[in-house]
Amino acid sequence: MIAGVLQGLLDRYGQAVTVLGGGAQEPVAGRAFLQPILDRREDWKQRRPSPLGLARKDRFLYLGEPDLPLSMGDRVSCLGVDYEVQAAQPIWVGKVLSHWWAVLRVRDREEGEQDGQ
Numbered sequence: 378m379i380a381g382v383l384q385g386l387l388d389r390y391g392q393a394v395t396v397l398g399g400g401a402q403e404p405v406a407g408r409a410f411l412q413p414i415l416d417r418r419e420d421w422k423q424r425r426p427s428p429l430g431l432a433r434k435d436r437f438l439y440l441g442e443p444d445l446p447l448s449m450g451d452r453v454s455c456l457g458v459d460y461e462v463q464a465a466q467p468i469w470v471g472k473v474l475s476h477w478w479a480v481l482r483v484r485d486r487e488e489g490e491q492d493g494q
Contacts, residue, residue: 383440383475383476387408387440388408390410391441391442392455393406394406394409394411394453394455395453396451396452396453397451397454398448404454407441407442407445408441408442409440409441409442409445409453409455410438410439411439411453411481412437413437414435414437414438436480437480437482438478438480439460439478439479441477442476443467443474443475443476443477445477446465446467446477447462447465447477447479448462448465449463449464449465450462451465453479453481459483460481460482460483460484461481463481463482464479465477465479466478
C-alpha cells in the first residue's frame with residue numbers, strides 16, 4: 378500500500394528523469410523527486426576552491442521509482458542537468474520494493490566531454 382502511494386505521488390508530482398547505467402545500453406526514462414541536500418554548518422560551501430577553479434560540492438537527494446534501479450557511478454539526467462550517483466539503496470516495505478534512495482552530485486562539463494558527450 379505504501380509503495381502504491383509513493384508511486385502515485387511520483388506520477389503526479391515527480392520530475393522526469395533519465396537513468397543511464399546498471400548495465401543498460403540505452404537510457405531509461407522515469408520519474409523521481411530530486412532536491413538539494415542542505416547543510417546548515419557555516420563552514421560548508423556549495424563551491425570550494427580547487428587547483429582548477431571552483432568545484433561544486435553540493436549533493437542532491439534522489440527518490441525514484443522501483444523500476445529504475447541505481448548503483449554507484451550511474452548517470453541521471455533531470456531538467457538538463459547531469460548527475461552522477463554517489464550512493465544508492467533500494468528501500469523495501471516488507472517484501473515490496475518501494476523506491477530507490479540515492480545521493481547524487483552534479484557532473485562537471487569536463488567530465489561529460491571526456492566521456493564523449
